[in-house]
Amino acid sequence: MAATTHQAGSSGLSRGRWSARARHDFLWGLIFTSPAILGLLLFRVYPVIASLYYSFTSYSIFGSPRWIGLENYRNLISDQNFWKSLFNTVYFLSFSIPLGIIVGLGLALLLNMKVRGMSFYRTIFFLPSIVPAVASAVIFNYVFDPQYGILNNMLRVFGINGPGWLSHPSWAMPALIVISIWGVGNLMLILLAGLQDVPQDLYDAAFVDGAAWVQRFRHVTLPFLSPHLFFALITGLIAGFQYFAQPYVISNGTGGPARSTLVYGLFLWQNAFKFFKMGYASAMAWVLLVIIVITTLVTFRALSRRVYYGGA
Secondary structure (H helix, E strand, O other): OHHHHHHHHHHHHHHHHHHHHHHHHHHHHHHHHHHHHHHHHHHHHHHHHHHHHHOOEEOOOOOOOEEOOOHHHHHHHHOHHHHHHHHHHHHHHHHHHHHHHHHHHHHHHHHOOOOOOHHHHHHHHHHHHHOOHHHHHHHHHHHOOOOOOHHHHHHHHOOOOOOOOOOOHHHHHHHHHHHHHHOOHHHHHHHHHHHHOOOHHHHHHHHHOOOOHHHHHHHHHHHHHHHHHHHHHHHHHHHHHOOOHHHHHHOOOOOOOOOOOOOHHHHHHHHHHHOOOHHHHHHHHHHHHHHHHHHHHHHHHHHHHHOOOOOO
16 A cells, blocks of 8 residues: 555656656747747737728828728728729739649640750749749830830731730730749749659550550649649639739839739738728738638639549
8 A cells, every 4th residue: 555655656746747847848948939939929910910900990000090890891892993903813813823834834844854954944944933023023124115125026027016015904914914924933843843753654554555645644644733733723823812013013003004903912002001091901901811711712612622642
């Protein structure tokens, strides 16, 4: 009996010592991670909570916020610029994402071939994707110049008078779509990695069975690339709804000509930092969050079952 009591006491003592050590380690862990935790709270969590509060207020930075309830959200429904910016964003997404995936996949297929100097070609095609967005927009300002731009000069060689790309409402958004395709290098590398993971045995078996190149691509390559293509679609949707830098630089922050480049992110910026309607801009930000979440969930619901994970 005494031995049992002593054993129980010893185990309780060891548990007490372990708890003290755990508390000690936890305390020092908090001390060492406190800069990251404080940064997360101050620059991530607090702005999110504050923006939610400001979305229900009339706030212009220069004064105290005044509670107005759902007024900002009601004003959004009747704001023509809001709907125009949403339409421009959907228009941009409808073309930039499919074209970006097609171009990225085409480049990945070319770069997957066994030819000399392939590392050099891969580097050349990847370099545009690491150019900062503002720098690429400035460069394309010169490329699309109607009088001196290289694009219209090339068209003149073939007897075609190019349009005023960035000064015509019908051509400004297509120009932005072309700029977005310019930076497809990241997606190209992802798809290239996916191509190199496709088992060669399946290609050989399909070839022996008499499958043509198109059939091998459709029934072997695409299923194994479906997770990468699905990833490209989801990330493209999320990033596209937040598209801002290039339209801002191209239009000098105006969204012109004739609001043709007024995407959602640019209109949000105008309300926050040009018109100083912080409460209205915060409401726009939360509406954008809801749109992105719903679009992502619908995409997952519609396409996730069609994604092949290599027999997983």
